[in-house]
Amino acid sequence: MDLRQAALDVRERAYVPYSGFKVGAALRTASGTVYSGCNVENVAYPEGTCAEAGAIAAMIAGGDTEIAEVYVVADSPEPVTPCGGCRQKIAEFARSDVTVTMGTTDGLEQSATVADILPGAFANKHMDRT
Ligand code: THU
Helix, strand or coil: CCHHHHHHHHHCCCECCCCCCCEEEEEEECCCCEEEEECECCCCCCCCECHHHHHHHHHHHCCCCCEEEEEEEECCCCCCCCCHHHHHHHHHHEEEEEEEEEEECCCCEEEEEHHHHCCCCCCHHHHCCC
């Protein structure tokens, strides 16, 4: 399945009464399954849950844990990069060389690795005293 198309499709279902800004995310796992997510806002926390977090939650619920590729799309002048929290969430389940592609609905694309978007990531090794 085409990751961009999956992200575009799920983006249509975003629930964004506060920002009006729809985001779609899709990821392919090492096993080849594609999971997708859209942003879901709420009145108490208007920023809600990001599309990337939704795709990751779907992946975990589906029994997968290894991200091989990520695509994020929004209707913005420049490709939208994942927020800080989502960068850490992606890094939890992806190797540092995994590609994250950010796209606009107009067709602009920009790619980066997980290491590019989260340099110096906090990791288990920082808690290792042995
Ligand atoms: N948002 C995402 O879903 N992913 C991103 O990478 C950036 C921001 C959402 C959160 C909120 O619903 C809206 O975009 C505006 O911040």
